[in-house]
Amino acid sequence: MRAVQRSELVLIQRSADGRDELGQPTIGWVTVTSVWANIVHRSGLETIRADAPTSIVQASIRIPAPAVAGVTPAMRVLCADGTAYNIKGVLPDRVKREFVDLVCETGASNG
Template identity: 80%
Template sequence: MRAGLRSELVEIQRPAAGKDAAGQETIGWVKVTDVWASIMHRSGLETIRADAQTSIVQASIRIPAPAAVGVTAAMRVLCADGTAYNIKAAMPDRVKREYVDLVCEVVR
């Protein structure tokens, strides 16, 4: 995968449990790594949930294969503009093994 095709520096994060100031359990996010990526949005989906229309934004985030080692569907991708994407699946390039496409949805 040529470097010129990766146009955005993103942060891969994993969930981490902790406690807030009041001692309550909280779930936060911890940085795993920074990686250059290519983000391609798919067409938006609209669904009806609980009698309210909901918009779902999906994206494919392509990262180099070496950077994807250990990435799971429990993680998320955070962009520099603050947009967070939940990872739904990691789909490797089975031919050249150069990249991994992360199938994601925007966190709402």
């Protein structure tokens, strides 16, 4: 993969559940790695969630294969502009083994 194809630095994060000082459950995210990626938006869907229109954007996020070790659909990708993409699938390049495409979406649950 040429460097010019990886145009955005993103963070790959995993869920980090814990408890606050009062013992209440908290949900947060911990960065696993940062990597240069290429983000291609596939489509935008309009759905109705809780009687309010919601925009769902599907994307393919391509990252170098060595950077993807341990990435699962339980993780998310966070962009510099604050957009969080839920990872729905991890698709490796089975021919050259140079990259991995992360099938993602954003908008429905804010990452």
